[in-house]
Amino acid sequence: MDAPLHEWNLEPAEAIALQKRLATRLELADRIDEVAYIAGVDIGFEEAGEITRAAVVLLEWNEIKAPTLEVVEQVIHREPTRMPYVPGLLSFREIPAALGAFAKLSQTPQLVMVDGQGIAHPRKLGVAAHLGLWLDLPTIGVAKSRLYGRFEPVGEQRGDWSALTARGETIGAVLRSREKVKPIFVSPGHRLSLATSLDWVTRCLGRTKLPEPTRLADRLASRRDEKRRKASVEPTRDA
DNA sequence: GCGACAG
DNA sequence: ATCTTGTCGC
Numbered sequence: 001m002d003a004p005l006h007e008w009n010l011e012p013a014e015a016i017a018l019q020k021r022l023a024t025r026l027e028l029a030d031r032i033d034e035v036a037y038i039a040g041v042d043i044g045f046e047e048a049g050e051i052t053r054a055a056v057v058l059l060e061w062n063e064i065k066a067p068t069l070e071v072v073e074q075v076i077h078r079e080p081t082r083m084p085y086v087p088g089l090l091s092f093r094e095i096p097a098a099l100g101a102f103a104k105l106s107q108t109p110q111l112v113m114v115d116g117q118g119i120a121h122p123r124k125l126g127v128a129a130h131l132g133l134w135l136d137l138p139t140i141g142v143a144k145s146r147l148y149g150r151f152e153p154v155g156e157q158r159g160d161w162s163a164l165t166a167r168g169e170t171i172g173a174v175l176r177s178r179e180k181v182k183p184i185f186v187s188p189g190h191r192l193s194l195a196t197s198l199d200w201v202t203r204c205l206g207r208t209k210l211p212e213p214t215r216l217a218d219r220l221a222s223r224r225d226e227k228r229r230k231a232s233v234e235p236t237r238d239a
Numbered sequence: 240g241c242g243a244c245a246g
Numbered sequence: 247a248t249c250t251t252g253t254c255g256c
Contacts, residue, residue: 043246045247085247087244094246116245126245147245180256185245223248246247 008096009082015089019125026119026129031191032110032138035061037072038204039109040213041101041131043094044221045081052081054097055221056105059204059213069204069212074220077101087147088122091130098131109137111200113213115221117141118187118197120164120172122148132190139189140197141172142214146185154183159202161186173198178209 010018040057058073077100083093094116117126118141128141149164151174158179164172164187172187173194188197204211210218 043247045246048249049247085246087246090245121245141245143245145245147243221247 008092010092012086012089015092016123019089019123019130022130022133023119023124025133026124027191028119028188028193029191030138030193030196032196035110037061037107037109037111038069038200038213039102039105039112040115040211040215040217041098041112042115042214042217042221043097044223046078046223050081051078052094052097053078053221054094054101055217056098056101057213057216057220058105058107058109059216071216073105073107074216075101075104076220077104090116091125091127094127095131095134099134102135112137112139112189113142113201113204113211113217114139114189115142115144115214115218117143117147117185118172118189120147120149120166120185120187124171126187126189128187128189136190138191140192140200141185141187141189142201142211143185143187144182144210146174156180158205161198170194175201177201177205177211178207181209184209 038059044053054077059069060072062068114128118128128139132139149166151164152162154162154176161173161175163170174183176183201211
């Protein structure tokens, strides 16, 4: 599951060339198995950015008796940070750690939701698309802000969305996942169409802005989570 | 040449 | 992303 170093420690120009090559291998038509497990992935940083912390949350999908999502596994993987953040090259900074976390998972999900862009990227290879190719699994990019593409204002109702376009084609959707809250950016990563991607994100939506897989992974990857779990076991003076 | 710019 | 407390609003 480990990736050869030469695949990640690249100079910007080389990374860009690789992205263009990999993008041609993306599948944007649905090729997905029956979904039993959905994974959420996100990356956080510790020690002033010296350590990269990848988090993966595995949820069980239940179509029957009211769509339910239950957390069945959570894994965290830490390793030294290898690249700085460069807009457009995010995957080279985050994927190595994400793969380390996936290696610790005891079950393989049929669908993966990633915090970041899918094909809504200058070279169609956002972190979700890149990870999808590496895992050979269907992936969806769920970003909190825009990286690439143009769009018209989104409706105010939950579920409303507008196309994210670039170079004359639709590369994603700006979705109002919750009323009165800034919309999220959904784009296919690998092995999925935009329609199916939107479908799954919508189905995984709770009462919050982010879909459950990404929301939980986001929480687990953040340092806020340390304080969170610590507070639950630390003695409280008013207890 | 001047901005924009996931996390 | 991360540094950080209280606070305004549904």
